[in-house]
Amino acid sequence: MPSLELKDGGCCFFLNAYGKNDGEVPEELRKFLQFIKANLEEREKDFEDSYVKQLQDSRLKIKQDREAEEQYMSLALNALLMDERDEGKVEGIAETVLEFLNALGTVTERQRSAIRSEKDLSVLKRWLRLAARADSLEQYLLDAEWKNY
Structure with a gap:
């Protein structure tokens, strides 16, 4: 070898x-x-x-281990946000949210579009934390207060 x-x-x-x-x-x-x-x-x-x-x-x-998961997500989020001026950060966070949600269930095209079009970094950070903790896509939609999606 x-x-x-x-x-x-x-x-x-x-x-x-x-x-x-x-x-x-x-x-x-x-x-x-x-x-x-x-x-x-x-x-x-x-x-x-x-x-x-x-x-x-x-x-x-x-x-x-939810605590370990939260620590991991916190580290992952910090790595993504080290330089918020970087144009790709918003897209990177949106794609990470979608990765978590895809693991929970079928994400509709309308939901994908809403996540990818969101440009407010604080909203994306909140969605990422919620997606990391959610046990189901339905729970995420409730916690994120998504209506009509």
Whole structure:
């Protein structure tokens, strides 16, 4: 397996989750790469691998821990807003809101359009916090006080 030696003595391996040589890859690595390329729904299945199981358990624990989720969202929001003068920030936050909402349910084109056309940064920040905490799309729409959407 090709590797890149680093100045500190470490090695860097390049892995391809979409490789075509399954027979040349150790079983544990093959299962890990399958997990990496899986979509959210597929990542819940049993990969019959202890390391992948640890990753799944850690992901579930973080997902269930609202405080950790809020801290993560706060860090993510701060990273997005470090330079509010940057023109792409508004679009970035809007797209992040849509990512969270897509995970909760089917977002209508009208809802997408409303989020993408919002230019008030404080409104987008509020929507992002609500989307990160919502358990369902319906809850988000209620909490965000969206009417007729």
